[in-house]
Amino acid sequence: MDIGRTSHYSVIDGAAEALRALLVTCKREFPEEFFRHVENVTFTSTSPNGDMVHFPSPLKEQDATVAIKAAEACAAAAIADLRYGGDRRSIEVDLDKTACFLLSAYICTIDGMDKGNPDVKSKIPDTDLNQAQSVLYRRLSANLYETKNPGEYYHIHGSLDASSTLKMLGLAPYEPKLTGYRDCINTIERAVKRFTIPELEKNNQLHKQAGIPALTWSKFRRTSHGMALSSLPPLTVTATETDTPCVPFDSFGSGYSRDPHYALRGIKVLELCRIIAGPTIGRSLAAHGATVLKVTSPHLPDVPFFQVDVNTGKHTTALDLRNMADRDVFDALLADADVLIDGYRPGALSRLGYGPDVLADLARCRGRGFVYVAEDCFGGMGVPGAEWADRPGWQQIADCVTGVAWAQGRFMGLEEPVVPPFPMSDYGTGALGCVAAMTGLYRRATEGGSWLCRTSLCQYDMFVMNLGPLPTKEQERLRKVHDADFFALRHSDSVDEVSKRALLSLKRLSPHLFGEEMVHRSWSTGFGADLTWPREAINVRGLRVGHVRPSRPNGFDSPGWEGWEEDELMGAGDEEIRPTFTAAL
Secondary structure, three states: OOOOOOOOOOHHHHHHHHHHHHHHHOOOOOOHHHHOOHHHEEEEOOOOOOOOOOOOOOEOHHHHHHHHHHHHHHHHHHHHHHHHOOOOOOEEEEHHHHHHHHOHHHHOEEOOEOOOOOOHHHHOOOOOOOOOOOOHHHHOOEEEEEOOOOOOEEEEEOOOOHHHHHHHOOOOOOOOOOOOHHHHHHHHHHHHOOOOHHHHHHHHHHHOOEEEEOOOHHHHHHOHHHHHHOOOOOEEEEEEEOOOOOOOHHHOOOOOOOOOOOOOOOOEEEEEOOOOHHHHHHHHHHHOOOEEEEEEOOOOOOOOOHHHHHOOOOEEEEOOOOOHHHHHHHHHHHHHOOEEEEOOOOOHHHHOOOOHHHHHHHHHHHOOOOEEEEEEOOOOOOOOOOOOOOOOOOHHHHHHHOOHHHHHHHHOOOOOOOOOOOOHHHHHHHHHHHHHHHHHHHHHHHHOOEEEEEEEHHHHHHHHHHOOEOOHHHHHHHHHHOOOOHHHOOOOOOHHHHHHHHHHHHHHHOHHHHOHHHEEEEEEOOOOEEEEEEOOOEEEOOOOOOOOOOOOOOOOOOOOOOOOOOOOOEEOOOOOOOOEEOOOO
């Protein structure tokens, strides 16, 4: 079925180009067996509009993520060949469901309430321990502002520690009388305008806060860090020890009883992450049947609503790795684990005694390798010239430094940067991390050893930027069809406001993305509520891809690998008839 392919830009063709680019740049990372499945990839859609760009963005976000999801499916197929015997496995990547994946936090609901509902807080345990998200003034301590030098912009980021960022700027940590949206922005921007970019950089380093100047793509590529990252593919997979033997997939237990045909059945994953990108890696591995245990500290803050989304498919437990009794529990979990996902600031887990080198030594002692997956903001750890590799950061930081925000602003008719709508970089990076983890597991099964897998928000953004912007005519179409209210935004409008206006426009233009057929629905014992979340975007013949349990709050479960429940999930079946698109791969 080929509807309207000549009247608009084709995401299918763009995704095929992006997949070719991903395979070329990751040629040394991916096993040859992954490439053999690429010719079996087709693109499908739950609607005739799947081949269209949905988002008011000038970048090929949909194309890039469809390509990464295709690579994920090829990895699953290659693992299935090892596990269940070789087969010609048809692979489908659903275009609309991939778009929903990029919108995940805005599609998830709890008792029918979405992220923007003011009453949703009553349904979720409050993990905002520093009250950084408590009021508008404090939330806007994570935002993009103009600096002392006109035309130069800096993104401060106090999303989990608003008080430190506000004090750094000479502002009170709380201003109860300051409640208006524009008043809050003007107050904080006046404070930021007292400083130059070098002064803000120095202050952020002193106060151990995240922050970055908003650079254009060309300026970022000329930085030492940009030049260092240009030598890296979007993900890397390297051996940390080669002494341990192969760990074949058929050595694992029976896994889920209802359907044994999961690529990662029996694989045990420890996830130490917060917010979106890192936890998305674990959520994706859980969809392939991995047993994913999210470990958070009861003393570390987290954004409450995101747990409804990224904890899907997992168990969650709370351990303080500074406490010896909790370390003993964690060590027992680690002894049986196959994968550790590290989504914290580079070096944080190493300082606690759980870095890649330590796990490599543990692997030699136990005679079975580990796969260590590290996801961070800037990337480039260990790469000469990657000067920002150990800095903290979040999605908006990466989007500002790599030129994504400037591209968004210019698309909107401005000569200033604007943080793009939705946490697309977060989800795209999470998808890359899933592919990296599956690559490490495949190499452990076929070559033995332990494997360090790395990706970052900046590497994902560079992959997207290297694909080039959407054609001028497509950008003009998007500017014409999307709401004028969205294009009235400016640099200092918050990511919440940007996404809210984009969401209203998207619901008008692409209502099918928010339909019941796009989601699973299930009762969550952990939240004590009815949840919905997006269905998986890929389908691999002979495999099940999908979760067997809904989300639960952080710290809900006891720390252990046994006795995990399976829930009946409600949603549209995989057997529905869908339009199929093809492109030369």
